[in-house]
Amino acid sequence: MGSAQSSSSTAPVSFSQDLVDHLADNVASPEPSPARQGSIDAQIRARIQAELQHLRAEEQSVRDQIHAALEKENLDRERAMAGDPDSIKTSASLLADLDGVRAKVDRFHARRDLTEYPALREHSDALVACYKNNPSAPLDCWHQVDQFKASVAEIEQQHIKSLQ
Structure with a gap:
């Protein structure tokens, strides 16, 4: 019944050159839909932000290590120059001494009143x-x-x- 109609015809199929070019361009550079593109952009931004935070944390860690190493080096140099390790003053003790001097100056000015x-x-x-x-x-x-x-x-x- 239907087998006579399902016989294949050998008619040539031809497509216009514009259609072939358009399909070739789409295969060469397929563009995702705008919704898909927005999702891809959001994922890329999130990855960039995460990497940026990671790099900032590493940078701060390196700065802290450099600061600690320089402080230790300065203390070692001061100890070597002073000869007496107990005579070295830390920045905290120097600030306390400075506050004491300020208090003495204030008392002096109060007496000059x-x-x-x-x-x-x-x-x-x-x-x-x-x-x-x-x-x-x-x-x-x-x-x-x-x-x-x-x-x-x-x-x-x-x-x-x-x-x-």
């Missing part, structure tokens, strides 16, 4: 003003100098009496 001695402060200000007003003739300020010296002598006497 002179609020307890208004006469001394007044004579000091007068002397400074005289020197500023007479930059080319400082010897004209002899009277203010004498008053300042007298105030200082008076305060010294008061201090000596307070110690006795």
